[in-house]
Amino acid sequence: MVEHRMIDVNGVRLHIAEQGEGPLVVLLHGFPESWHSWQHQFGPLADAGFRVVAPDQRGYGRSDRPDDVNAYTIFHLVGDVIGLIHALGEEKAYVVGHDWGAPVAWHTALLRPDMVLGVAGLSVPPPFRGTEPPLAAMDKRFGGRFYWNYFNRPGVADAEFAKDTRTALRKFFYWASGDAPDAGKGNQPLVDPERGWLADMPDPDVLPEWFTEDDLDALTESFSKGFTGALNWYRNLDRNWELTAPWHGTVVSRPALYIYGDRDVVPAFPGTPELIGKLPALMPSLWREPIKLAGCGHWTQQERPAEVSAALIEFLRACP
Template sequence: MPQHREVSVNGITMHIAEQGEGPLVLLLHGFPESWYSWRHQFEPLAAAGYHVVAPDQRGYGGTDQPSDVDAYSIFHLVGDVVGLIEALGHKQAVVVGHDWGGPVAWHTAMLRPDLVRGVAGLSVAPGPRGPVPPLVAARERFGDGFYQIYFQEPGVADAELNSDIRGAFRKTLAATSGEGANPAAAPLAQAGGFLAAMPDPETLPGWVTEADIDAYTEQYQRNGFTGGLNWYRNIDRNWELTAPWQNARITAPALYLSGDRDLVRAFYPPEFMDQVLPKILPDLRGVVDLPGCGHWTQQERPDEVNKALLEFLGGL
């Protein structure tokens, strides 16, 4: 079982869950999640001889939630990872990220290659820095109803999601999983809000229980969803800040995993995996495709994810 404590990192107090001893493996969650999304990874990775640490990232769960939207840039998020590695007494780490944790992991490997022995991303792959701000491109491609556009106005999505935290988790986790009725519809926020297209499921998918929903709901009682939404409110700012790394490659050994029913896969052109990704990741050790898996990769398919991670770690 993972142990829990708080550490001072980059000017904030961060809650972490950890288990095991050995080389450091950091597990970075996405939205809307917490350390708990990695609950199936602690035991296998720790048993294999690794110090496994999953933080609540900035603004989430038991970690501080700065009030300033500007405090959630990609530099702040990478800074938290750098500070965490030092606070844990390690010189380097393998950094694994799911969803929003993916960009944090990829950018940590790109900006601080001296600290990253290996990097793995679940669902979200590293992409080239485009010629226009991402939200401009997203609006042109998906329209004003795109969820990332809807998330931009402070207080709007916050109020919707915070009004029924438990319901928000039940709907989001079910609708965008591999067992969801229409995962492709999830990226579009309807007139009624982000959750409008997501039915409240009578029964949850087999990979998540009502007790899991209870755990997430309890963790979100402190901070709600605003901290996580503030990550989205820095998307275009991150594009501006990372201009010096235009066309930069990520040279650490790398692994990418995703489900073929993951809504994020629709964001990438057909040639992305074969032609674009290997140029960004010259030491790409594997691309793992999980048939029938939706967005919640390590929760939906823990055995396959653990197997792939252990093989990747063993090869470093």
């Protein structure tokens, strides 16, 4: 059974869900999600002999959401993971992340390899620091219409999503899923800054089979205090680029696994398909070729729970 509690970590109070005994596996959610996005992995991983812990990361759900936008840098987020491992009485852990949780997992392995037994990322591939700040690069490429740049406008996306939280989340989850009509066509997530992002998103009459009304209820409740904390992660993209300059050119050295869907919008971002193709050569620590899930959209572990759980268990057991 999944149990819940609050835990003090790195100067903030985090809500965590946990189940099982054995080596620690930390599961990190993305945007706009919560610990609940890993609900299908708890049982299989716990039954396989692992201690599974999924926090609401800072800015999300029942966890603290600092007011200062500067409190959401990659150093703060990695610091939360390291602090969580120690607070749980462990010295090392496997770290797994999806969407925004993936960069946190990858950077935890990059910055603190001494504490990471193995790392897995879903949707977002391992980090290879570019030659210019990401927000500036996307602003230049798409004339300010890329969703990162829209999110970077203080208060704007916050207000759009909070106006009708349940509808916003329903639209967002359907739009980015493998069930959406345009999924897998390589369309970039561009936003008309005057109309907002949700205006052109389809609103499904029936939710996909893998995403129930109960799931939507839980997600809506987790954003009852708004979206600003979660959006502040995006507002640190250029600052993260500056902060990680000392690690430019380095690669994740710990055993690594990458899983993505062939209808996911993120692996189609500019330059990402080429990166994924080169990953086996770029990262000697990659456990095997990236796993591509047919017909799967962005919500990897929710759209393909059995396949993701099986791949994770095989990988975790294979780590030295």
